Amino acid sequence: MRCVKCGQKAVINMRPHKLALCQDHFLEWIPAQTERFIEKYRMFSLQERVLVAVSGGKDSLSLWDILVRLGYQADGLYICLGIDGGFGYSDQSQRLTEKFALERGLRLHVVDVAKEYGETIIQIAGRTHRGFEKTCSVCGLTKRHIMNRTARQGGYHVLVTGHNLDDEAATLLSNTLNWSPGYLVRQSPVLEADQPGLVRKAKPLCRIYERDMAAYALLRGIEYVYEECPYAVGSNTIFYKGLLNQLEAQRPGAKLSFYLSFLQAKAGGLFAPQADQEIDRLHTCPSCGQPTTAPGDCAFCRMMAKPVQGSAPPGL
Ligand code: SF4
Ligand SMILES: [Zn+2]
């Protein structure tokens, strides 16, 4: 197979785009696409300061690499969760993220949950009702809180994450199967900071296939953690991704069209903003200043303030 741009040997054939490219043209194409989506969805400008949430995985490290190549002012944020999983998941992720930043002279903020709050995610999960068998719920809440706080304190205009098309399509499938109106209204390539205490959030890779991001990381020589977080095993997201992969194998482009049709339908007014009932109930948490729907303190501040005895989840 030949590159459609220069006729050299192609390294990738992207069936949904009917596009085969050589290494050089593929490594140009991914940043060009990313830039197009940043502009199309008005995510951020070259003058704004961007904070990239990096996990040590292929998507977030590649996103950071792409943004720097495109000339954006992008710093990184790594949150150490203290998850081991028998192979030192957090240690490996932190080491590779720090190496990535050091080699490129990039600024990286590191927040260690255990050092900052005196407990790892697993320990917090072990003592809270939210965490009992729901480590991901504790983890998600903690990460969202720290990401927003670091972005605010650091004066960043926008916080970006490495969610790719497969992540977004799986989330959309889940939200659709459950008909979750609030989640459907809020699922978007960019979320404006429309409440005091919030920073804008954006997902510049939301239209790029996971397979293409893996190829980008590999061809750019980016070292990343191959293993998933041990708590992701058996998750709904992985199950929905599997279903969508079966669909994609039979109908190339199905994931992309599912996601893009949703964005088009939303832009056309299919989901009324009133469907998001949480918006009306938002107020500022008196302890941390971030918006919350809970009465009084936000869920994160309550989780950290009130130890609740519960069975610890299976040790990982
Ligand atoms: S899989 Fe769950 S525990 Fe692991 S990083 Fe994701 S949210 Fe956190
Ligand atoms: Zn080429």
Ligand SMILES: [Zn+2]
């Ligand atoms: Zn709070």
